[in-house]
Amino acid sequence: MKILKVNMTEGKIDSMPVPEGKVLGGRGMIDHLMTEYGSATAHPLSPEALFVAAVGILGGTAAPNAHRISVGGKSPLTGGIKEANAGGIAAHKLGRLGIQAIMVDGTSDEWKVLKVDANGASLEPAGDVVGMKNYEACDKLRERYGDKVGIIIIGRAGEMKLCNSTVAITDPEGRPARHCARGGVGAIMGAKGLKAVVVDDKDGKLRKPVNEEAFKAAVKECAEAIRTGDFTEAFHTYGTPMFIDADNERGSLPTYNHRQGSFEDEKRLKVNANALQETNNARVGNTGCGHTCMPGCVIQCSPMFFDKDGNYVTSGFEYETICMLGPNLGVDDLDAIARMDRACDEYGLDTIETGCTIGVLNDAGLFEFGDAARAESLIEEIAQGTPLGRIVGSGTAHAAKVLGIDRVPAVKGQGIPAHAARTSKGWAIAYTSNPQGADHTAGVVLDEPLSKEGQVERGRQAQILMTAFDCTGLCMFTFLNEAFGILTSLINSLTGSNLSEDDYVQMGKDTLKQERAFNLKAGIGPEADRLPDWMRTEPLPPMNEAFDVPQEEVDDFWNF
Numbered sequence: 001m002k003i004l005k006v007n008m009t010e011g012k013i014d015s016m017p018v019p020e021g022k023v024l025g026g027r028g029m030i031d032h033l034m035t036e037y038g039s040a041t042a043h044p045l046s047p048e049a050l051f052v053a054a055v056g057i058l059g060g061t062a063a064p065n066a067h068r069i070s071v072g073g074k075s076p077l078t079g080g081i082k083e084a085n086a087g088g089i090a091a092h093k094l095g096r097l098g099i100q101a102i103m104v105d106g107t108s109d110e111w112k113v114l115k116v117d118a119n120g121a122s123l124e125p126a127g128d129v130v131g132m133k134n135y136e137a138c139d140k141l142r143e144r145y146g147d148k149v150g151i152i153i154i155g156r157a158g159e160m161k162l163c164n165s166t167v168a169i170t171d172p173e174g175r176p177a178r179h180c181a182r183g184g185v186g187a188i189m190g191a192k193g194l195k196a197v198v199v200d201d202k203d204g205k206l207r208k209p210v211n212e213e214a215f216k217a218a219v220k221e222c223a224e225a226i227r228t229g230d231f232t233e234a235f236h237t238y239g240t241p242m243f244i245d246a247d248n249e250r251g252s253l254p255t256y257n258h259r260q261g262s263f264e265d266e267k268r269l270k271v272n273a274n275a276l277q278e279t280n281n282a283r284v285g286n287t288g289c290g291h292t293c294m295p296g297c298v299i300q301c302s303p304m305f306f307d308k309d310g311n312y313v314t315s316g317f318e319y320e321t322i323c324m325l326g327p328n329l330g331v332d333d334l335d336a337i338a339r340m341d342r343a344c345d346e347y348g349l350d351t352i353e354t355g356c357t358i359g360v361l362n363d364a365g366l367f368e369f370g371d372a373a374r375a376e377s378l379i380e381e382i383a384q385g386t387p388l389g390r391i392v393g394s395g396t397a398h399a400a401k402v403l404g405i406d407r408v409p410a411v412k413g414q415g416i417p418a419h420a421a422r423t424s425k426g427w428a429i430a431y432t433s434n435p436q437g438a439d440h441t442a443g444v445v446l447d448e449p450l451s452k453e454g455q456v457e458r459g460r461q462a463q464i465l466m467t468a469f470d471c472t473g474l475c476m477f478t479f480l481n482e483a484f485g486i487l488t489s490l491i492n493s494l495t496g497s498n499l500s501e502d503d504y505v506q507m508g509k510d511t512l513k514q515e516r517a518f519n520l521k522a523g524i525g526p527e528a529d530r531l532p533d534w535m536r537t538e539p540l541p542p543m544n545e546a547f548d549v550p551q552e553e554v555d556d557f558w559n560f
Helices: 026-037 090-096 134-145 185-191 212-227 232-238 240-250 273-284 319-325 334-347 351-364 372-384 387-392 396-403 425-433 455-472 484-495 501-522 551-558
Strands: 002-007 012-017 051-055 069-074 081-086 099-105 112-117 120-125 150-153 167-169 178-180 194-199 304-306 312-315
Touching: 002 120, 012 120, 026 051, 026 069, 026 081, 026 099, 026 455, 026 501, 051 090, 051 185, 069 090, 069 178, 069 185, 081 167, 081 185, 081 501, 090 099, 090 150, 090 194, 099 112, 134 150, 134 194, 134 334, 167 185, 185 194, 212 484, 232 240, 240 273, 240 319, 273 304, 273 334, 304 334, 312 334, 319 334, 319 351, 334 351, 334 372, 351 372, 351 387, 351 396, 372 387, 387 396, 425 455, 425 551, 455 484, 455 501, 455 551, 484 501
Parallel strands: 002 099, 112 194
Antiparallel strands: 002 012, 051 069, 051 099, 069 081, 081 178, 112 120, 150 167, 150 194, 167 178, 304 312
16 A cells, blocks of 8 residues: 655646555544654645644545545644545555545646546646535536546635635545544635546555455454444435434534523424434435445444425435534524535535534624524525635634634634534543544543543543544444454455454554644644633523533543
């Protein structure tokens, strides 16, 4: 496996092997390249800064659910290290071409497309796809390069280098509906003058494991573990929208800009998983769930949405999106929420940060809760690049600073996602300590959500294991992050390594500490590891809980 090196200033493309003796992929590969070749003090949008796309350790193989792609660099939103990952088809195709990562530096004066195939890689003029909406741009790129290619692309927000911009990945149907979304990664890519990466694996092949028989057996065991998992059937049937009711019951559904932890029943019942399924059933005769976002997916949990005429609107219509653009804004109209999701897909915007930012505008008198039309118009303003649109497109913390708002639901500059920190206290430890800012996937903790006892240790262990998992390319909904035997068998038989279960856990610890070290060099110290003060003093209805884990315990997180 190799690493492509692309210098946009000189238009030069080279490669180097993955370092011998190291097991690197996904988040771990980004951290390695950022540490070895990046700069913690460079401006995130400067020519010296790196943009990295990395395949997971298991990418490009027959392993199920193992083809997520990670992108990252130094975040313009947080000022620290950033990795964001998504499904789609690009990682599988890059792996089939023997490419573990693409590392980009420099900047081009003209927009370029990086074409990658079995014959190598080349930079080509982006042409008329610049300025297009993502769906149309991907159609144009497939006309140019073939209808089987995988596409990694930025939208209008990335072109404008906005801090809330994403990198979109096409799904098996060619739709740019999967997003490496958080931290402004689209701006990092856009600052390079790189509009898209097009991957053609027509002459590629599955990676050859070092021990083929052992790998085949590990793949079979992995697939069976996923297929028979406790949550697989529920995810396949309902997708993540089922969390609307679950979080609402726990009082952890962010509503009205994090002022409530539940949505009134008459409104919630219009936007939950049952409402989504009933709407789709009435319009197209199926629930819209059961769609796959990547090759080899056993679960198939991606929810789609169709309009009143039966036309496709969006896929990847996930819980976080529905909550942050729905209840958090007081919006109970699934059609409006789906239109906002599609607009975010088209322009390359993180739905979590977008919903969080629009919610904050309520405090400035620029948005009224429940006004879906206003929320939609604000997203359009981002794409148009109006002064207010640029402010909203710069993320929650930046917008709050410009507008003079002090009640800011963000950590390290990144908006808090759709699991309320005051009533999910273990989850909140990941929000505070994660080097990348408040992130819903950094370390999921569901045990004793209202207790302040033992949450730092729970959060620490969850985050270590998820960090290691983010290196593999596996989807978190496989719930295999503690299946150490399966994970080490897959990795060892593929790469020839000899990882023990302890080694695997240590990979998570080392990766986290590497990110921490980068942030310290970037000027982000321990004082950033905290929730907003108002979350300690403002109880969240209906549970009427504030965040009360002592800060000295939170500060102890890094003692491992």
